[in-house]
Structures are given as structure tokens and as C-alpha cells.
Amino acid sequence: MKNQIVNIDYEGLWSYIESNFALRLSSWHGPQHWRRVEQFGVKLANENGADITVVRLFAVIHDSKRLDEGEDHGHGLRGAAHAEQLRGHWFEIDDERFSLLYEAIARHADGRTSDNLTIGTCWDADRLDLGRVGISPSAKYLSTDEAKKYIPPRKTYFLDAPHK
Numbered sequence: 001m002k003n004q005i006v007n008i009d010y011e012g013l014w015s016y017i018e019s020n021f022a023l024r025l026s027s028w029h030g031p032q033h034w035r036r037v038e039q040f041g042v043k044l045a046n047e048n049g050a051d052i053t054v055v056r057l058f059a060v061i062h063d064s065k066r067l068d069e070g071e072d073h074g075h076g077l078r079g080a081a082h083a084e085q086l087r088g089h090w091f092e093i094d095d096e097r098f099s100l101l102y103e104a105i106a107r108h109a110d111g112r113t114s115d116n117l118t119i120g121t122c123w124d125a126d127r128l129d130l131g132r133v134g135i136s137p138s139a140k141y142l143s144t145d146e147a148k149k150y151i152p153p154r155k156t157y158f159l160d161a162p163h164k
């Protein structure tokens with residue numbers, strides 16, 4: 001059934017992934033980021049009808065195989081391969097949903113937008129957290145209208161910046 005919530009031990013899955021994460025847990029691309037992606041993603045999915053199970057799995061897996069804090073060009077494909085390994089052990093989803101999850105993870109760092117609601121929601125949730133590295137996502141890099149409402153204000157780092 002479309003958008004049926006799948007019963008997954010998310011707490012156990014998060015612990016397993018965190019304990020196998022190559023970077024420090026306080027990484028820019030680590031669990032605190034994953035949690036914000038999950039929160040953004042669930043909020044967007046509740047508004048636009050994207051598949052919440054895929055969105056939540058994307059959040060915890062998409063950056064789990066990063067090996068450095070730079071661009072790490074291979075981390076999307078490594079993350080997607082990780083999702084393949086986790087499937088059947090930590091979660092069971094049908095092929096149609098898994099193909100969405102796989103593509104969302106594999107291509108999330110390619111700088112594209114998606115016409116698919118669930119993939120676009122995953123990518124938007126990730127990009128809405130770019131504020132952590134001082135970047136405000138531009139609306140043209142967001143796939144869904146819902147996400148455009150949540151673009152964070154641009155940060156300034158001047159110590160004497162006026163408070164407005």
C-alpha cells in the first residue's frame with residue numbers, strides 16, 4: 001500500500017549505523033545532521049505526502065559512509081550500497097520503495113532536483129540543513145514547494161552585525 005508506515009526499529013538502526021560511522025560523531029555530516037534531516041523530512045512529508053519510511057531511512061543512511069568532511073564524491077554511492085546491506089537485516093521494504101531510497105541516497109550529492117516527490121523531499125530535507133555549514137540553500141536547488149517555506153535566514157559571521 002502506498003505510503004504505508006513500515007515498522008522499523010529505528011533506535012537500533014541508528015545505534016548500529018552510529019557505531020560503524022568512520023568519522024567522529026560530532027562531524028558536520030554525522031548523527032546530529034542526520035537527526036535534523038529526519039526532522040525536516042518528516043515535517044515536509046507530513047505536508048506533501050512523500051513516503052515517510054523512505055524519508056526516515058534516507059536521513060539515517062545517506063551520509064553514513066562518508067570518509068571525510070570534504071566533498072567526498074563517492075559517499076552517495078557508498079551510502080546506497082550500505083542501504084542494500086542493511087535491507088533484510090534492519091528493514092524490509094518493497095522493491096519500488098527501495099529503488100526510491102537507493103536513488104535518493106546514491107544521487108543526493110549531485111546537486112540536482114527531482115520530480116519524484118519522495119526523492120525530492122529527501123534531498124530538500126538534507127539541503128535545508130546546509131545552514132550548519134553557513135550556507136543558505138537557494139530555492140532553485142529545492143525540489144518541493146513545501147521546502148521553500150523553510151529556507152533558513154542567511155547567517156552572518158560579523159561580530160558587530162546589528163541584531164535585526
Ligand SMILES: [Fe+2]
Binds near residue numbers: 062063075108
Ligand atoms: Fe551527503
Ligand SMILES: [Fe+2]
Binds near residue numbers: 029033037062063126
Ligand atoms: Fe547530508
